[in-house]
Amino acid sequence: MSYLGRRFLHMLFVLWAIATVLFLMFRLMPGDPSTAYIDPNFTGEQRQLVLQQFGLDKPLSEQYLIFLKNTAQGEFGLSFRYRQPVTGLVVSVLPNTLLLTMTALFVAYAFGGFFGALLAWKRGSVLETVSIPIVLTTRAMPDFWLGMLILAIFAFGLGWFPSGGANAAGARFASEWDRIFSLDFLRHLALPCLTLAIFLQGLPVLLMRSNMLDVMREEFITMARMKGLPERSIMLRHAARNALLPLVTAFAITFGQLIGNNVVVETVFSWPGLGRMLVDAVANSDYPLAQGAFLMIAFVLVLMNFVADLLYGLLDPRVAQYG
Amino acid sequence: MASSVATPLAPAAGAKRRRRKAGVLLAQLRDPYALIGASIYLSFLLVAIFADRLASYDPTEILFTEDGGLASALPPSPAHWLGTTNLGRDVFSQLVLGARPSLFVGVTAALAVAAIGTVVGLITGYLGGIVDRVLMRLADMVLGLPFLPFVIITVALLGPSLRNIVLAVALLLWPNAARVIRSQVLTLSQRPFVEAARVTGASEWRIIFVHVAPNVLPLSFLYGSIAVGWAILTQASVSFLGFGDTGVISWGTMLQDAYASQALDRGQYAWFVPPGICIVLVVLAGFFVSRGYEELLFPKLRDE
Numbered sequence: 001m002s003y004l005g006r007r008f009l010h011m012l013f014v015l016w017a018i019a020t021v022l023f024l025m026f027r028l029m030p031g032d033p034s035t036a037y038i039d040p041n042f043t044g045e046q047r048q049l050v051l052q053q054f055g056l057d058k059p060l061s062e063q064y065l066i067f068l069k070n071t072a073q074g075e076f077g078l079s080f081r082y083r084q085p086v087t088g089l090v091v092s093v094l095p096n097t098l099l100l101t102m103t104a105l106f107v108a109y110a111f112g113g114f115f116g117a118l119l120a121w122k123r124g125s126v127l128e129t130v131s132i133p134i135v136l137t138t139r140a141m142p143d144f145w146l147g148m149l150i151l152a153i154f155a156f157g158l159g160w161f162p163s164g165g166a167n168a169a170g171a172r173f174a175s176e177w178d179r180i181f182s183l184d185f186l187r188h189l190a191l192p193c194l195t196l197a198i199f200l201q202g203l204p205v206l207l208m209r210s211n212m213l214d215v216m217r218e219e220f221i222t223m224a225r226m227k228g229l230p231e232r233s234i235m236l237r238h239a240a241r242n243a244l245l246p247l248v249t250a251f252a253i254t255f256g257q258l259i260g261n262n263v264v265v266e267t268v269f270s271w272p273g274l275g276r277m278l279v280d281a282v283a284n285s286d287y288p289l290a291q292g293a294f295l296m297i298a299f300v301l302v303l304m305n306f307v308a309d310l311l312y313g314l315l316d317p318r319v320a321q322y323g
Numbered sequence: 324m325a326s327s328v329a330t331p332l333a334p335a336a337g338a339k340r341r342r343r344k345a346g347v348l349l350a351q352l353r354d355p356y357a358l359i360g361a362s363i364y365l366s367f368l369l370v371a372i373f374a375d376r377l378a379s380y381d382p383t384e385i386l387f388t389e390d391g392g393l394a395s396a397l398p399p400s401p402a403h404w405l406g407t408t409n410l411g412r413d414v415f416s417q418l419v420l421g422a423r424p425s426l427f428v429g430v431t432a433a434l435a436v437a438a439i440g441t442v443v444g445l446i447t448g449y450l451g452g453i454v455d456r457v458l459m460r461l462a463d464m465v466l467g468l469p470f471l472p473f474v475i476i477t478v479a480l481l482g483p484s485l486r487n488i489v490l491a492v493a494l495l496l497w498p499n500a501a502r503v504i505r506s507q508v509l510t511l512s513q514r515p516f517v518e519a520a521r522v523t524g525a526s527e528w529r530i531i532f533v534h535v536a537p538n539v540l541p542l543s544f545l546y547g548s549i550a551v552g553w554a555i556l557t558q559a560s561v562s563f564l565g566f567g568d569t570g571v572i573s574w575g576t577m578l579q580d581a582y583a584s585q586a587l588d589r590g591q592y593a594w595f596v597p598p599g600i601c602i603v604l605v606v607l608a609g610f611f612v613s614r615g616y617e618e619l620l621f622p623k624l625r626d627e
Contacts, residue, residue: 010463017464025480140552140606142559145578145599152587152595163588260469264560268582278472279564282479294476297469305467 003313011306018298019071022291023064039080050077076292081284086292090274094296096166097266097273101258103189104196109251111197112204117240119205120212131205139202143261147195147268154191161191164270192269196262200254204247211243218242245315249308256304260297360611363604371422378416382572385410398593405593409584414594417572421598424573425555425605428485428492432554435493437547440500441539447501448508449531459505462498470495474557475566483568488561492554500546504539511535545613552609559602574598 038047038056051057054077055066070076076086119128138146155163166188167179179185215221216239224234263275270276274293281289370377387393397407405414443462447455477491511517512535520534561567562575563582581587581595 013460014464014467017460018467021464021468025476136610137603137607140603140610142556142563142578142599142602144560144563145595145602148578148582148587148595149599152590152592156588157590257470260472263471263475264563267564275472279475282475283565290476290479294469294472297472298467301469302467 004310007306007309007313011302014302014305015299016068018302019068019295020064022294023067026287026291027060041080042078046078046083053077071295076295077288079281079289080286081281081289086288089277089289090292090296093273093277096271097259097262097275100189100192100196100266100271100273101255101262104193104200105251105255105258107193107197108200109204109247112201113208113240113244113247115201116205116208117212117235117243119209120216120239120243121235123213135202135205138198141199142264143195143199144264144268146199147192147265150191150195151268162188164188166272188271192265192271195265195268196258199265200258203250203254207247207250208243211246212239215239215243248315249311252304252308252311256301256308259300354614356611356614360608360614363608364612367422367426367601367605367608370419371426374420374423377419378413380413380416382412382417382420385412405597406591408580408594409586414577414597417577418574418597418601421572421574421577422601424485424571425558425602428489428558429551429555429605429609432489432492432496433547433550435489436496436500436550437543439493439497440546441504441536441543443497443501444504444539444542445508445531445536448505449512449527449535455505458501462501465495465498468495471557471560474561475564478561478566483566485558485568485571488558488567489554492550492557496546496550496553499549500543503546504542507539507542508535511538548609548613552606555602555605574602 038050042050053075054070055063058066074087076090078084079086079089082089115131119131122128151163155161167182167184221234221238224238229238259274261275262273263279265271266273266276267279274297278290278293278297280286281293385393388397393410395407395409399406405418407413408417443458447458473495474488474491477494478487481487481490517530517534520530525534558567558573559575559578562573563579565579567573567576567579569576575598577598578595581591581598586594
């Protein structure tokens with residue numbers, strides 16, 4: 001079977017396994033199986049609808065099959081708190097999370113690529129001696145604590161940025177696009193994005209540096225030197241370009257993991273995203289919403305791992321052939 | 324590093340091996356990074372052990388000023404080195420006692436990850452076949468679980484204890500260790516010494532745990548020391564989100580308390596900066612120690 005096909009089947013397997021684990025976890029909860037889907041405050045009509053939709057009066061094995069079918073169709077039931085379909089709620093906050101994640105990742109990887117290459121170039125300099133411990137320290141910081149510091153300094157101390165949310169209270173916009181491109185949204189985005197970018201830049205910096213050091217020992221670099229090319233051109237056009245490839249897969253993998261680990265930063269900045277929705281749902285025992293948000297996060301994670309596999313095969317054909 | 328281990332004319336093979344092991348540990352400490360890491364661990368361990376004596380107040384006690392008012396949100400002073408919280412509790416005492424749950428979580432999670440990862444890696448790598456396939460598919464599945472959301476849901480369903488946080492972290496982190504150890508075992512099992520053990524009639528379990536296992540221990544230590552940091556960060560994050568054990572004072576619950584009490588708004592840096600610094604130091608120590616092992620495992624990296 002082709003590499004692509006094998007990776008795709010692998011992705012489907014992982015998604016199925018995660019859905020199964022989630023099903024079992026929520027069924028292992030004490031009490032009636034319907035506690036995972038039916039709130040005591042539901043109206044008789046809502047109760048009947050959910051009971052039928054998830055086959056809660058049927059045996060567990062049948063419930064499992066119905067659960068798999070519903071999950072595949074993106075049907076997660078009704079939220080206890082909002083009395084709305086979970087799918088709609090999850091999809092409505094997805095843009096906020098994706099925008100925050102993407103912006104932070106682009107900032108982190110653009111900086112990381114340049115700075116890592118610079119560190120490799122200036123190997124053994126004071127810059128390197130000072131930078132590496134600092135970079136390691138940023139990797140050891142809890143991201144929510146970093147967010148608290150930034151919030152205390154730039155929002156409360158200096159008052160340059162708003163302290164939370166994605167838009168000023170009561171702001172109205174003609175469309176989702178207007179909202180996202182408004183100055184107000186960007187001002188709200190700045191601090192959580194800065195926090196995540198600082199938290200994330202460590203990996204690309206260290207990865208780029210070690211890749212550069214590897215590439216710089218290759219014969220084609222010696223060749224370029226022998227041709228008498230200027231050092232700057234060797235570094236940028238020959239070494240950096242080749243060292244960049246592993247960063248691309250790291251980007252995809254980090255993207256997937258970040259959607260889930262965003263929960264803390266989104267909470268610190270009250271950012272209305274998927275992670276915060278999950279936290280609120282779990283805190284309020286809103287089980288259907290918690291399940292839906294969890295599966296959405298897991299879906300993005302597994303999908304991005306698949307993308308990383310594909311990129312890996314694309315960038316290094318040997319993987320696709322033998323991997 | 325390796326050259327310092329050389330033993331001149333070893334009298335017996337057993338003594339030689341023992342000396343080599345001691346040499347490896349010493350070489351480990353000769354690396355400045357590893358030494359710094361180990362010192363940080365040791366300091367926090369001492370703080371955790373003597374926390375009762377170091378703390379000047381009961382961390383949960385609500386304190387009052389001399390004129391009878393609540394000692395709320397006091398700035399740092401000789402009586403309260405880091406000031407007091409909103410509800411009049413001593414921040415320094417909380418910080419000192421907060422070392423205990425963090426270290427507990429870090430150490431137990433590291434042991435669990437190293438143990439599960441090593442055993443699974445050894446068994447799958449040496450036995451292969453159906454056991455290997457099932458366990459490795461399980462590892463794939465676990466690697467597809469989003470880390471923090473899984474911990475949050477586990478803790479929400481099983482109860483907010485430190486033990487459950489350790490359980491969730493161990494469940495999520497073993498595959499990384501198992502995969503690497505498995506591939507190491509795959510090459511080790513082709514080596515002549517394993518062949519020799521097989522010829523002498525050693526059982527499969529004896530070969531796995533007596534002959535192969537000692538050779539993958541550095542990897543187990545590496546993944547264990549990485550797990551320390553992850554577990555401590557996770558415990559702090561989960562407590563910060565409010566899913567931790569409310570009866571236990573940890574650096575995470577301190578930060579949550581500070582955040583919820585608007586310490587950020589009022590600029591009470593002495594309250595929320597120190598717990599974060601403690602977390603950074605402990606996690607950093609894990610990086611440094613594992614870096615030391617990395618150099619031991621991949622000596623090529625040192626020349627760069």
